[in-house]
Amino acid sequence: MTSKEIRIGIVAPGRALDQSIADRVTALAGDAAELIFHPQCFLRGGHFAGPDSARADAFVEFANDPSLDAIWFARGGYGACRLLETAFERLGEAARRKTYMGYSDTGFLLARLAREGIGRVAHGPMLADILREGGEAAVRRAIGFLSGADGEAGVEPGTRAPGKYAAYNISVLASLIGTVHAPDLSGVTLLIEDVGEYHYRLDRLMFTLTSSETVRAAAGIRLGRCGPIPVNDVDFGQDEEEIARHWCARSGIAYLGRADIGHDVENKIVVFGARSASV
């Protein structure tokens, strides 16, 4: 399947999408896929793209729509965790026959989908990435993946081999650790990234991850990019890779090197769960 046979539904579980972004991404998609924007994407209510109920309802409606092949999350920001308690019990069979893609804050939903084995879950670019300099490349990568046109081309190279994978924003995964929504990472190669956190916060986040049985059960950690890190009043004395190595060593988790993911246009796609050679 290529061209407009592929129908991609778009919802915004956190903050609202600007119409101008929708227009630009639609133009860029061209005939590669049909993009269907849920009106909820453009709602605004305080911090969020509409109230919790509207965001949950939009996600459930599109996930349960058998005419859609994929759900593509519009953007991050904050707010997806507010859907966890109310959305998932309403997902039906059609929700299982879909691909879901996003990153950053939408990792809350990726985690719960993966936990429940619903659909094909992928960590990758979102529509709002078009606002970055050179962002068209990220959005083309996402559309190429979701439409099936690009095969494995946009997939993070280290995750193409058979194995089990997951990718998360560090802050989002740390927020999930110890909750009833936490993912099962047993035997999973875990790719993590973050953006704009102080070194001391990254260190504290890595304490949480590596001090949990959830992450200690993983096959190992690969560190993506952590974006521009603010300058603290006192230099922390370790960079993000030294921090990751420190906590992995202390907790007996294998540190497996860097990963090609992050809050940037180079952000490659990571498909969750077990991948076999036939994918």
Added chain:
Amino acid sequence: MTSKEIRIGIVAPGRALDQSIADRVTALAGDAAELIFHPQCFLRGGHFAGPDSARADAFVEFANDPSLDAIWFARGGYGACRLLETAFERLGEAARRKTYMGYSDTGFLLARLAREGIGRVAHGPMLADILREGGEAAVRRAIGFLSGADGEAGVEPGTRAPGKYAAYNISVLASLIGTVHAPDLSGVTLLIEDVGEYHYRLDRLMFTLTSSETVRAAAGIRLGRCGPIPVNDVDFGQDEEEIARHWCARSGIAYLGRADIGHDVENKIVVFGARSASV
């Protein structure tokens, strides 16, 4: 016991203490108690008051010193979580016959002490609070409590009745949730406070707390002060109490009102664990 019969040992598990603070607090303590500063308090290494090993060793040395009645943490900042894996297995019998007091980042140590039932654990002012405007009152409250001279006078009023209590910084407790160091909060009235987090971050932190079985086992939550909250580009639309009420209601946790704790000079003392009428 009052006057210099009470000996209080001071260590700095996170950031270093300025000598000028030590001098001011010593003068303020007068004859109420003898303050013994571990030299580690004044070490500086990058972000921390010396390397992890020096901070852990100082804590263990003073905790195991039978001539000291209490350990008073010098200040917060960040770094106490780095002591958890190496310090506690070395604590001996003398460590059990002590009071420990601090708050903010030192909550990592309070949690682990409470978890292991070591000593009398209290959430309350630290030495560096003397830098706040009117901070002498906070430091006097701490010394009055640690020396025993003030009885219950400095104790948070709602925690004087028989019951089980604990108090934490929200960010610190969220960082502990799901780790091997997480406290047992079953049946505990949980007092929480924070400082300087954006509303959306407080919301995410409250998601973590209230979505965990650890906090869901508590008797209820009382919300302390959350300090000056930075202004976000979009107003969140809920204040900190509305956020706490939202998450408590959603997760079936009793919201028990406000608490008189926070990163300020009014910060009252909360004694952890079960309190009987005879305390």
